[in-house]
Amino acid sequence: MTGRTQTRSLPGGWDTPHWMPTNGETVRRACGEDFDAVRVTADLAAPALAALGPRTGPVLANHTTRTWVFLVPLGAAPPGRWTLGVRVMPRGAAIGIPPIGATGGRDIHWAVPPGQGVTHADDLKRILTGPLPPAAPARRVGGQASADTPDSTRCDAPDRPRRLSPALMKVGELLLAGRSDAEIAKELSRSVITVRTHLRQIGNLFNAPNQALKATALLAGGHLLPPAVQMNAPDLAPVDLAVLRVLAGISRDAELPVELRPTGTFLDYVDGLRERCAARTDAHLIALAAAWGLLPTLTGLVTAKEQT
Incomplete structure (x- = not known):
């Protein structure tokens, strides 16, 4: 080249x-x-x-x-x-x-x-x-x-690029900051119903049914940057990082220890991880992990040396 x-x-x-x-x-x-x-x-x-x-x-x-x-x-x-x-x-x-x-x-x-x-x-x-x-x-x-190559038979490769409206961008930004639906509505002077409609639109655009996957889509697609962080990343074990990757949808359950694969146990672990990272929501947890460089596929900011 x-x-x-x-x-x-x-x-x-x-x-x-x-x-x-x-x-x-x-x-x-x-x-x-x-x-x-x-x-x-x-x-x-x-x-x-x-x-x-x-x-x-x-x-x-x-x-x-x-x-x-x-x-x-x-x-x-x-x-x-x-x-x-x-x-x-x-x-x-x-x-x-x-x-x-x-x-x-x-x-x-x-x-x-x-x-x-x-x-x-x-x-x-x-x-x-x-x-x-x-x-x-x-x-x-x-x-x-190629699995990602456009094909008229695929439902996840539309003819036009997805571009978020300013309203969806602002809701997405507050989602990454860990705001609740009610807090987003108050900050934007909108009804909670309107905010939930916007969140549902983001989910439909990216086939992201939950908060964490919405955060992944907004970050990985380059629509939004991770929020500014005031604290350093906590010391996380390999299993913690595996949980983060699965929560973000960038790894499969098979990466987890057997005891964490059942849904209930996994979600309990996520609750604890959220508390250790001072994250308000699952979306905030993903955004913080991206800001700390723990999910490099979402930001591309981690150097090769840091990966080794």
Whole structure:
């Protein structure tokens, strides 16, 4: 992708850059070393990919967090947020790089594997900040459609990107701050019924039925940033972090110890975790964890060194 990048041939005829894993496992790579990365909410990424055409460079997709990451040549992407739902990952932020054969599934995989072309950052920014065309039919990689690639048969990939209204953004911001429905209504001078309608709209937009998943969708999609925090992150054990990931919907129950998998026990554990983190609600707990860098897939702010 850059002058520094070397390629090698892997089985299947792909020409892959040197930073690709060859042991069949996903590895962490830091942005700003071999490539720049632009994180895009799935509903913006799908039509953008169609507009870029067949010579698109590497693109990662994560169906669980509904985010895509376009890898572009090193130093080519102007930093910061380009538009709502689009953010250039900061230098040193760690992202998962799956093996070349990972072209489907709910977790991180290749929507477009390396070796097919190069995405020019200027073209990507022009497309993402301008009017987006409708999403094209599913692109097939290695004979299989990517799980996050737009497809008319999928109900979770609409033709138009989801953009939150100012009212939904404000309700979402207060949700992340741990406000109750009544507190949000009072602060916005709205009725509780109106606030609950807005929360239900956010849930419907992102297929997020509960507070925690709404918080995940708002953060992972780049719609809102985590709230400012006044305290340092408490010392959390690996099981605590596993509970946070499952609560946020970015990991499955299988990651939990057996004794925590039944719903009641899990929810009791979440209650205790909320208290230890001084979180008012489940959504606030997710937002705090993101602000502390404990859920890096929601913010992209944790460096590769911090991941090890």
